[in-house]
Amino acid sequence: MGKAQERTRRQILSAFLDLLGEKPYDMISVSEISAASVITRSTFYRYFSDKKSLLMAEIEDTVQRHTPDQPLLVQFVEYVESYWTVLRNLTPTRQSRSDLHEILNQILWELIQRRVVAGSKNDPVIETIQQSHNKDVMISAIEGMLMGILERYVVEGTAKIDHKQLEAAILEINSLFKQKQS
Template sequence: MGKAQERTRQQILSAFLELLRNKPYDMISVSEISAASLITRSTFYRYFDDKKDLLMAEIEATVQKQAPDQPLLVQFVEYVEEYWAILRHLTPTRQSRSDLHEILNQILWELIHRRVISDSSEDPVIETIKQSRNKDIMISAIEGMLMGILERYVVEGSKKINNRQLETAVREIEGLFQQQV
């Protein structure tokens, strides 16, 4: 991708993030994203298949930027702490809860799966998954735990994440995996 294309892609991602800070995901249209990005709808579709594809690209990019050399659960904590104002806007207002839940599950599953395939670090969670005979099921279990943590905060209507509580819960989960490796 050339510099101009990368700049346009980043422009779209930035506009989308800014819209998400102020408005729920399902209330944002591709037309709004395009207008905020100062591009046409057809330009948007040259870069992303749809709004779901854009959401996936944004989450992947920000998770990797957050703490690229850190274990998965550390990245998760740092990501949630940094982006909670946006994550809480991913809860649906008009669309079905299951649709967005499915999107987030898919994104988390793919992020973990990529780590399992390519990661060579000493991440106890990834090592446990690699050693498992049922890697896909283990990935689903980890993804389910992480989604459960996010859903708890959504159900509580948390405007701000309790950092100490989140870090403690994730350390406890990580401790389960360190005993296995």
């Protein structure tokens, strides 16, 4: 991808992130994203097949840009803390709950799976999955656990997350995996 194309892609991602900070995901249209990006709808579709692929790209880019070498659970905490205003707007307002839930599950599953394939070191969760005979099921279990934590905050309508509570829970989970490694 050339510099101009990367700049346009970043422009779209940035506009989308700004819009997500203002209103719920299912209330944002491709037309709004295009207008906020100062591009045409056809340009949007040259970079992303739909709004779902844009969401996936934004989460993947953000995670890799901000916490690329951290263990999975640390990365999750840092991401949730840094992007809570955006994450809480991923809560659907009406009809799209199942779609959005499925998208977020898919994104988390793929992020975990990539780490398992890449062989992340010094990450007890990933090492446990790598040693499992049922890697896909283990990935799904971890992904479900992380979604459950995120959903708890969303369901409570929390304006801010309780950082100490989240970190304590993640440390407890992490220690369970460390004990298994010993």
